[in-house]
Every structure is written in C-alpha cells, then in structure tokens.
Amino acid sequence: MDRIRRQQIRVADPLPEGERHAAEVRERRLEVLNALTQISEHQRAALVLVVLEGYSIEEAAAILGVAPGTVRSRAARGRGRLLPLLRHWQTTSAGSEQSGEADDGGRPLQ
Numbered sequence: 001m002d003r004i005r006r007q008q009i010r011v012a013d014p015l016p017e018g019e020r021h022a023a024e025v026r027e028r029r030l031e032v033l034n035a036l037t038q039i040s041e042h043q044r045a046a047l048v049l050v051v052l053e054g055y056s057i058e059e060a061a062a063i064l065g066v067a068p069g070t071v072r073s074r075a076a077r078g079r080g081r082l083l084p085l086l087r088h089w090q091t092t093s094a095g096s097e098q099s100g101e102a103d104d105g106g107r108p109l110q
Helices: 001-008 017-036 041-052 058-066 068-086 088-091
Strands: none
Touching: 017 041, 017 068, 041 058, 041 068, 058 068
C-alpha cells in the first residue's frame, strides 16, 4: 500500500515567471476585493468608481446622486479604512509609485 501511495505523489513544478506574476496579481485582486467588503457601502462605491473604474469625482457624484465633496470624503475615508487592511503590501513591494496605482488626483495610493 505504501508503494502505491508513493507512486501517486506528484512533484509540483514551480510556475514559470509569467504565470507566477499572474498568480500574484490574482491574489492581490482577491485581497483588495475582500478588503473592500470590510468598508461601508458608500465608501466602497466611491472608491470603486473613482479609483478602480477611473471616473472623475464629478462623474462619480452624478452616478451616486451626491455632491462631489461627498464623493471626495467617502473615498478618503474608504482609503483610510483600507490602509490597515492592505498595509502588509508596503513591506512586500517597492511601493505603489512603481506599481502604477494612483488615486483620482494622480497621487500614488498610500
């Protein structure tokens, strides 16, 4: 029985570099989505529209039916709530300036 079990074990090959990067991107995407579920619906909507979808503050305000200042404050508060949830990336990456992530004003996400 032991010989049969040993024969069934398969050695895993490491992922090629391109696939490893794709797996890391998927993992980060899932982490961001999970973190987004932990903030308020209003903050999440503002962040998704402005940061992820690329709408301007004014466009997001029109979509959400609120004033532009409300979108700004919800997005800022949402970023503040996400920061502790995703802070571990700061120690594992060189920073968001190199990753190309920026907020609606072109500033790197912090």
